[in-house]
Amino acid sequence: MDQQSIIELEARYTSGVYPKRPLAIVRGQGARVWDADGNEYIDCVGGQGAANLGHAHPAIVSAVAEQAARLISCPEIFYNDRRAQLLAALAGVAPAGLTRIFLCNSGTEAVEAALKLARASTGRSGIVAAMRGFHGRTMGALSATWNREYRQPFEPLVPGFAHVPFNDLAALERALSDNTAAVLLEAVQGEGGVHLGEPAFLRGAQELCRERGALLIIDEVQTGYGRTGCFFASQHYGIEPDLMAVAKSMAGGLPMGACLIGPRVAPPPAHSHGSTFGGNPLACAAALATLQVMAGEDLPGRAARLGARLLERLQALRSPLIREVRGLGLLVGIELKTKVTPILQGLQSRGVLALPAGATVLRLLPPLVIEEEDLERVVGAIAQTLEVRRVA
Numbered sequence: 001m002d003q004q005s006i007i008e009l010e011a012r013y014t015s016g017v018y019p020k021r022p023l024a025i026v027r028g029q030g031a032r033v034w035d036a037d038g039n040e041y042i043d044c045v046g047g048q049g050a051a052n053l054g055h056a057h058p059a060i061v062s063a064v065a066e067q068a069a070r071l072i073s074c075p076e077i078f079y080n081d082r083r084a085q086l087l088a089a090l091a092g093v094a095p096a097g098l099t100r101i102f103l104c105n106s107g108t109e110a111v112e113a114a115l116k117l118a119r120a121s122t123g124r125s126g127i128v129a130a131m132r133g134f135h136g137r138t139m140g141a142l143s144a145t146w147n148r149e150y151r152q153p154f155e156p157l158v159p160g161f162a163h164v165p166f167n168d169l170a171a172l173e174r175a176l177s178d179n180t181a182a183v184l185l186e187a188v189q190g191e192g193g194v195h196l197g198e199p200a201f202l203r204g205a206q207e208l209c210r211e212r213g214a215l216l217i218i219d220e221v222q223t224g225y226g227r228t229g230c231f232f233a234s235q236h237y238g239i240e241p242d243l244m245a246v247a248k249s250m251a252g253g254l255p256m257g258a259c260l261i262g263p264r265v266a267p268p269p270a271h272s273h274g275s276t277f278g279g280n281p282l283a284c285a286a287a288l289a290t291l292q293v294m295a296g297e298d299l300p301g302r303a304a305r306l307g308a309r310l311l312e313r314l315q316a317l318r319s320p321l322i323r324e325v326r327g328l329g330l331l332v333g334i335e336l337k338t339k340v341t342p343i344l345q346g347l348q349s350r351g352v353l354a355l356p357a358g359a360t361v362l363r364l365l366p367p368l369v370i371e372e373e374d375l376e377r378v379v380g381a382i383a384q385t386l387e388v389r390r391v392a
């Protein structure tokens with residue numbers, strides 16, 4: 001199918017909730033993707049964070065093909081070899097104490113599980129989240145999400161949620177009560193504009209939770225799997241969440257999520273939660289292969305190295321359109337003094353696909369396997385698009 005016919009066919013039947021770009025992506029390899037007309041792009045959308053391993057990684061391709069031919073469906077009423085191996089391997093890379101794991105199929109489900117477990121464990125109902133936070137689109141996770149555009153059409157949402165300014169420890173302390181089940185935070189806010197958590201805030205949040213009998217939930221759906229230069233962003237901060245939500249890149253691009261559970265969380269009553277597809281052997285095989293690639297290729301280390309270089313190169317750009325450049329590892333945001341949409345279009349015409357994070361922040365989520373020369377080309381395309389006067 002050519003590009004125009006794909007777009008026309010899909011546009012006729014799609015739900016309408018996604019503002020789509022007029023581009024049909026049909027193939028990928030590493031950090032490159034191709035549209036149906038054969039045009040090549042450097043992919044800094046990275047599956048919105050699901051493609052940390054890049055596209056068509058041979059380890060994922062063969063793990064998925066082998067497992068598909070052996071067993072795809074196996075609900076968690078049975079045990080399974082791939083699932084057992086995955087759980088052990090994931091517990092092995094998680095922050096200390098997170099040794100029990102609930103498997104699901106997406107980020108929002110991972111957050112949903114964390115919220116439910118926190119309420120069941122504490123017998124309390126309150127959840128405190130952060131302004132500008134993003135946690136997903138199902139009713140519970142949406143209730144913790146800040147953006148009004150996402151929330152407003154679906155009100156009333158779940159009761160018991162409050163929001164405090166990110167990095168404001170005093171406000172967090174005031175928001176905690178005897179009925180607070182959990183504090184839910186991203187270590188680095190991704191969707192909300194690439195805002196880094198301050199170490200004192202995140203450590204203080206952990207301390208407050210411990211003092212007040214609340215649980216600390218860290219949403220690592222976007223920051224996990226090497227993105228920020230550690231396996232999990234929590235490890236930069238030395239925090240040990242009671243519950244951690246992961247998803248996006250955990251199965252090499254296949255849909256999968258997980259809620260990691262620490263020792264302060266009471267075991268949930270039997271039958272109290274579940275998922276038909278959760279822990280299916282196909283996703284588990286892909287997730288196990290993902291962990292092997294992450295370690296074998298030291299992708300967190302690569303993200304730290306390339307991310308530091310990228311940040312330095314971008315911070316050296318002198319453009320009247322740039323307000324601030326910030327990031328951690330290969331999670332990078334450029335806050336603009338102008339709307340981001342035309343900038344994204346300009347980059348696309350120069351062969352670079354990137355993301356927004358709000359109306360004025362340009363977000364880069366390249367696969368962690370991206371080649372250094374490709375990152376240089378991204379910097380060049382950004383410089384051209386932002387009319388950089390002088391590159392230091």
Ligand SMILES: *Cc1c(COP(=O)(O)O)cnc(C)c1O
Pocket residue numbers: 105106107108109111134135136137186190191219220221222223247248
């Ligand atoms: C993407 C994201 C989610 C939601 O994940 P889905 O798989 O789209 O449900 C939740 N939290 C954070 C921090 C995210 O970036």
